[in-house]
Amino acid sequence: MKIVVCCKGVPGTVADVKIAPGGKAVQYQGQFLTMNECDEYALEEAIALKRAHGGEVTVLTMGSITTQDILYLALAKGADKAIRIDAQIQDSQAAGTVLAAALRKLEYDLVLTGTQSRDTLSGLAGIATAERLEMPFAFAVTQVEVDGDKTIKIRKELGGGRFADVRLPLPALLCVQTGIQPLTYVPPARMLRARQQALRSFSLSDLGLAEQQIVPQGYHFLNIFPPERTGQAQFLEGSAGEVAAALLGKIKEVL
Amino acid sequence: MQSSILVITEHWNGQVDGITYQMLAKGRQLADSLGIGLAALVLGYRLDGVIAALQEKGMDVLLVVDHAQLAQAGAEVQASVIAEAVRQMQPRLVLIGYSLVGMELAPAIAAKLGAPVMTNCVNAEIIDGAAVVTRPLFDGTLHAKIALEDKGPPLVAVQRGATPSVQLPPRTASVQPVSVDMGSIPVRSEVLEVIEEPVSDVDIAKADIIVSVGRGIGDKEKIPMIEELAQALGGLMACSRPLVDLGWLPRERQVGASGKSVSPKLYVACGISGASQHLSGMSDSRMIVAINKDPNAPIFQVAHYGVVADLFEIVPALTEEAKKAKGEVAS
Ligand SMILES: Cc1cc2nc3c(=O)[nH]c(=O)nc-3n(C[C@H](O)[C@H](O)[C@H](O)COP(=O)(O)OP(=O)(O)OC[C@H]3O[C@@H](n4cnc5c(N)ncnc54)[C@H](O)[C@@H]3O)c2cc1C
Numbered sequence: 001m002k003i004v005v006c007c008k009g010v011p012g013t014v015a016d017v018k019i020a021p022g023g024k025a026v027q028y029q030g031q032f033l034t035m036n037e038c039d040e041y042a043l044e045e046a047i048a049l050k051r052a053h054g055g056e057v058t059v060l061t062m063g064s065i066t067t068q069d070i071l072y073l074a075l076a077k078g079a080d081k082a083i084r085i086d087a088q089i090q091d092s093q094a095a096g097t098v099l100a101a102a103l104r105k106l107e108y109d110l111v112l113t114g115t116q117s118r119d120t121l122s123g124l125a126g127i128a129t130a131e132r133l134e135m136p137f138a139f140a141v142t143q144v145e146v147d148g149d150k151t152i153k154i155r156k157e158l159g160g161g162r163f164a165d166v167r168l169p170l171p172a173l174l175c176v177q178t179g180i181q182p183l184t185y186v187p188p189a190r191m192l193r194a195r196q197q198a199l200r201s202f203s204l205s206d207l208g209l210a211e212q213q214i215v216p217q218g219y220h221f222l223n224i225f226p227p228e229r230t231g232q233a234q235f236l237e238g239s240a241g242e243v244a245a246a247l248l249g250k251i252k253e254v255l
Numbered sequence: 256m257q258s259s260i261l262v263i264t265e266h267w268n269g270q271v272d273g274i275t276y277q278m279l280a281k282g283r284q285l286a287d288s289l290g291i292g293l294a295a296l297v298l299g300y301r302l303d304g305v306i307a308a309l310q311e312k313g314m315d316v317l318l319v320v321d322h323a324q325l326a327q328a329g330a331e332v333q334a335s336v337i338a339e340a341v342r343q344m345q346p347r348l349v350l351i352g353y354s355l356v357g358m359e360l361a362p363a364i365a366a367k368l369g370a371p372v373m374t375n376c377v378n379a380e381i382i383d384g385a386a387v388v389t390r391p392l393f394d395g396t397l398h399a400k401i402a403l404e405d406k407g408p409p410l411v412a413v414q415r416g417a418t419p420s421v422q423l424p425p426r427t428a429s430v431q432p433v434s435v436d437m438g439s440i441p442v443r444s445e446v447l448e449v450i451e452e453p454v455s456d457v458d459i460a461k462a463d464i465i466v467s468v469g470r471g472i473g474d475k476e477k478i479p480m481i482e483e484l485a486q487a488l489g490g491l492m493a494c495s496r497p498l499v500d501l502g503w504l505p506r507e508r509q510v511g512a513s514g515k516s517v518s519p520k521l522y523v524a525c526g527i528s529g530a531s532q533h534l535s536g537m538s539d540s541r542m543i544v545a546i547n548k549d550p551n552a553p554i555f556q557v558a559h560y561g562v563v564a565d566l567f568e569i570v571p572a573l574t575e576e577a578k579k580a581k582g583e584v585a586s
């Protein structure tokens with residue numbers, strides 16, 4: 001089974017966040033680029049499927065040159081090939097357009113993405129990609145079972161303690177939920193070896209995409225600010241003992 | 256009905272999901288500020304009960320797609336049907352609850368319509384005649400206000416609990432069937448079964464007092480410290496999702512969109528950032544106390560009492576106070 005996993009590099013912390021001129025994007029200084037959490041789980045699932053059924057895992061990312069680090073991590077974890085799309089696009093619907101264009105150049109039976117990325121918190125790009133490619137999809141997937149040559153069976157969350165088991169024809173796209181597999185630890189030696197491997201890269205023009213096709217449509221940013229507190233929160237300060245005593249006083253009032 | 260606000264409803268087993276009433280309240284507010292009507296769309300099979308439950312709930316028009324093929328339809332089919340209804344109706348804006356069901360539907364509907372979509376919103380309002388949404392970015396440590404341009408109709412998915420489900424003045428909606436050619440909708444995936452999680456021994460949903468632990472605990476070995484506080488307060492320990500994903504605590508302890516919804520008298524959140532999927536499971540708690548190192552953590556938006564500090568200092572001190580208090584009661 002040929003599996004492509006879409007993994008995104010996301011900043012651990014951000015500073016100097018402001019709206020770019022034109023209002024279509026957000027500018028920021030990002031630190032500690034890491035692999036988006038659910039994407040790492042998606043990668044682990046892909047590697048587990050390959051181990052069980054054979055095949056090949058390709059990891060695909062879109063981002064600046066610094067996102068190469070997450071590709072090396074993916075190779076060290078057991079991915080076979082790694083591709084970077086050299087573009088920086090924040091809008092998740094547009095990201096779907098670009099990922100779909102890259103997938104058209106690849107061979108696959110299954111595409112795995114995460115549910116949502118920690119910077120956009122959108123949860124859109126996976127399904128947007130599937131829709132572009134007219135592929136069946138499932139969101140918040142917690143189990144994957146290969147149940148035939150041309151189909152898979154998955155379990156997905158519906159919320160409220162409900163799950164659904166769904167059979168999908170291949171090729172299909174699954175937005176994978178955290179916790180699907182245990183995360184594996186990568187020893188530094190394996191990371192060093194992975195850094196020797198070649199990475200492929202696509203430009204937007206390689207993918208036949210023009211700039212105006214991926215400009216976010218239909219909205220613009222007005223303002224970015226720390227979350228407004230509803231005004232109800234009262235903050236307690238002092239030594240740990242003082243805070244604890246004050247808190248217990250408040251707690252007793254409701255119990 | 257040209258130019259109205261359209262709410263996509265959610266129901267299960269004949270029961271309307273509470274998030275739908277929140278969207279209706281929000282929808283009415285938006286419709287009133289634009290001076291337009293409020294419509295809702297319900298789809299499924301044998302909908303009489305659901306229609307009866309919805310009809311008096313404050314919308315002007317209730318659009319219905321009732322079809323055997325929708326009895327156990329997957330998200331793809333539902334999204335196609337909704338997109339078709341939106342195409343026919345051309346509402347000004349579509350509101351959908353950001354439940355797990357909405358998370359799967361919203362991107363697909365938007366893709367089918369080629370419309371912009373804003374997910375995970377905490378608010379939607381009309382400013383100078385334009386729809387403006389507020390949504391989190393960067394793990395919720397920042398919020399953005401975003402203006403929707405008149406392309407679309409745009410889809411707005413609002414978090415559960417972000418908008419109160421006020422009772423709208425009752426009125427009887429006119430029920431209108433929408434005709435959708437079900438034969439033209441591709442059915443690729445097959446829903447085999449819907450499974451309800453079995454009832455567990457520990458039911459955090461029944462607890463009056465919950466002490467909940469998040470990834471801020473950092474280490475599985477430290478969890479007993481939280482359990483000790485829960486016991487000292489006479490409550491149960493719960494947790495955020497990552498602790499379950501890591502195998503540190505069983506799923507029955509998880510609070511949130513994909514875990515349990517709780518509304519205890521007291522909810523103490525220790526080292527929990529307050530992602531929307533967590534808040535949607537606990538924001539109705541009577542008193543929320545949050546202990547977090549990060550003053551911008553979104554949990555403080557719903558907290559009644561906040562402590563910006565290291566949980567490893569505050570939790571043991573609070574446990575001690577609680578034990579002391581119990582001792583006083585005993586003596
Ligand atoms: C479809 C879907 C469904 C989901 N369902 C759920 C769900 O049901 N429940 C749920 O909880 N999540 C759910 N999530 C995940 C959710 O988006 C968040 O990732 C998760 O809630 C984060 O958990 P957390 O707050 O414990 O961890 P983090 O977000 O990592 O936050 C840890 C917090 O601890 C603080 N901290 C660190 N050290 C200390 C210290 N020493 N003292 C005090 N504070 C400290 C940090 O400042 C930070 O705010 C879901 C996600 C998706 C996409």
Ligand SMILES: Nc1ncnc2c1ncn2[C@@H]1O[C@H](COP(=O)(O)O)[C@@H](O)[C@H]1O
Pocket residue numbers: 006007008009036038039060061062063092095112113114115116117118120121122123124125126
């Ligand atoms: N730049 C990117 N590179 C690779 N995958 C991405 C990228 N952006 C989004 N994705 C995938 O789409 C999922 C959802 O992203 P989002 O819609 O931004 O929340 C992520 O979990 C990734 O799997």
